[in-house]
Amino acid sequence: MAPHDSPSGANPSLPDIAIEDRYQLLIEAVRDYAIFMIDTNGLVASWNSGAQRIKGYSPEEIIGKHFGVFYTSDDIAAGKPARELHTAAATGRIEDEGWRVRRDGSRFWANVVITAVRDASGSLLGFAKVTRDMTERMRLAALEHASEVSTQMQIARENEQKRIARELHDDLGQQLTALKMSVALLEARLQTVAGSSELLPQTRELQAQVDAMTAALRRISANLRPPLLDDLGLSAALDWLTDDFSKRYGVEACADVSDDSGIGEFAALTIFRIVQEALTNVARHAQAKTVSVRLTRANRICELEIVDDGTGAPAAAAAPAGRKSFGLLGMRERVRQLHGTIEFHSAPGAGFRVHIRVPERYLTSAEPG
Structure with a gap:
């Protein structure tokens, strides 16, 4: 097969583009991922359009700079960039999620995969780095978690209100009923005692107050949890x-x-x-x-x-x-x-x-x- 012939399954509309050029076109077309190469010293060697969109640097601004500029100051102080390259070189790849920094200083939550690139003899040529902005997904997960917490808190609050309403109705309500019966009994006795007629209006007033308290209690209990x-x-x-x-x-x-x-x-x-x-x-x-x-x-x-x-x-x-x-x-x-x-x-x-x-x-x- 000639050097520029399409392999089986390739797009027949690109017969004159070499396979390595097709890969480069593919990488350049990807805008949802930052895909770029890092040399063995950690310097950025290539830059695709997705990297520019996510991180904010143009190729002229970033190629030749150390990739540590994408990390937070805390990660840099902890030696995270060098450690990740060392791990990728030793094991072949490393995947990480954490905060990264854009050109304007803003942070975004990123999923990062660094893969060691070696030649046919096994010598390390550099690293391929793929970064995806996960900020919106993280925010959505946080919102879903907050929503679940809110729902569970609401359920707990309703259960507590149900318990309080039941106690108000069963305990305090019964005590008010007993109090009203006692006042009624007192009124009946006073009616048989000479010279106590002036006390009868007070007992009736007490009964009216107990009735008002009972009605208020029922309303509060029903608002807490309507029976x-x-x-x-x-x-x-x-x-x-x-x-x-x-x-x-x-x-x-x-x-x-x-x-x-x-x-x-x-x-x-x-x-x-x-x-x-x-x-x-x-x-x-x-x-x-x-x-x-x-x-x-x-x-x-x-x-x-x-x-x-x-x-x-x-x-x-x-x-x-x-x-x-x-x-x-x-x-x-x-x-x-x-x-x-x-x-x-x-x-x-x-x-x-x-x-x-x-x-x-x-x-x-x-x-x-």
Whole structure:
């Protein structure tokens, strides 16, 4: 075969390019990896376009310079560049991940492979170095880890709230019931004692105070962990939530749940908390007269809408980039845990609408997906 003939399987459109030139074209075309040669003294001997994009040096600026300029000052002080070349020469290659430095001084997380290059007789000619910028992948992994931690913290918080709510209901609630019975017994005895009629209004006042304390305790306990959610399901819990909201704030609120069957504990509690947070925002900011909560399911998608007729908000405040409300951020995080999407729609004077879509397959589990 002639020197410039294509070998079997080669691109027939490049018949006049030598094989070594093809390799050089290939290396130059790669932009996602920095690929370059280092001589036995650690000096940069070649430079591809990927290296220029990742590290910021032009070939004229870096060829002939020691490759140690890519390392942090701590790594240089620890002798890492020379140690990596020594290891590559002794074992054939070395792979490492760590911080590297660009021309402008910024750092990036890199995966680095250094391979010893030898001639036919085994003499060391230099090293081939391949670097990949892993910064975005590392950041994504860190975000995923932070998200997992956030979810587990939320679960732990809900479990703790459930425990506190149960203790409030079972312990303090029973003590208040016993106290009311004692006051009632005292009142009955006073009615039989001559000259004690002036004390009877005080016992009735005590009973009224105990009733108020009991009602407050039930409300606090239900907000911590609504018993209806565990006992009767999401629909009943949302009915109670909107009814309680109407009584407390004088805003006409209603919930319409088409079907809550098959919704797991985690998803049901997450949806309940989303609605709870949305209603809190309405009470604090909306100045609304009515608010509606609607949960529908169709085509394997669950949709949740919370709509009020309040003062609304500028579009920038409802957009993802403009959100500063921790309530909206909290809702977005809870929706993310259900693998859903959330949109906020509003304008001054036009009310506020929260629209959430969640695939049904993420609603059935008792734990986050």
